[in-house]
Amino acid sequence: MVDTTPLTRAVEHFADKLRAAPQSRLQRGAAAEALALARRLADWARTVEEPDAAAREMPDAGMFAVADQITVAGNDLAVLLLSDAEVGDAVRLVEEAQKRAGV
Numbered sequence: 001m002v003d004t005t006p007l008t009r010a011v012e013h014f015a016d017k018l019r020a021a022p023q024s025r026l027q028r029g030a031a032a033e034a035l036a037l038a039r040r041l042a043d044w045a046r047t048v049e050e051p052d053a054a055a056r057e058m059p060d061a062g063m064f065a066v067a068d069q070i071t072v073a074g075n076d077l078a079v080l081l082l083s084d085a086e087v088g089d090a091v092r093l094v095e096e097a098q099k100r101a102g103v
Contacts, residue, residue, distance in 0.1 A: 004078035011074030017103040030101040031063035037097040041073035
């Protein structure tokens with residue numbers, strides 16, 4: 001069994017930072033960066049779970065929902081990952097997105 005704790009911790013850390021961020025920071029791009037990450041993680045999970053399914057895009061639920069969106073997408077992906085390398089790749093995606101978001 002693969003330990004996905006690093007991914008769930010990284011996702012929760014980013015989500016907590018987004019929840020604590022001022023609205024102005026979210027408007028300046030942090031929310032958009034988080035939504036892009038949530039969409040990427042959700043699409044990754046879809047390709048693992050249903051490789052032949054048509055692509056679907058996670059909707060934009062607004063800047064105050066992006067923390068929840070990355071949490072859901074990250075946790076959904078975590079249960080599907082099959083190797084430590086995949087977990088490491090996912091953690092890097094989260095950390096890079098958080099850095100670009102500036103939170």
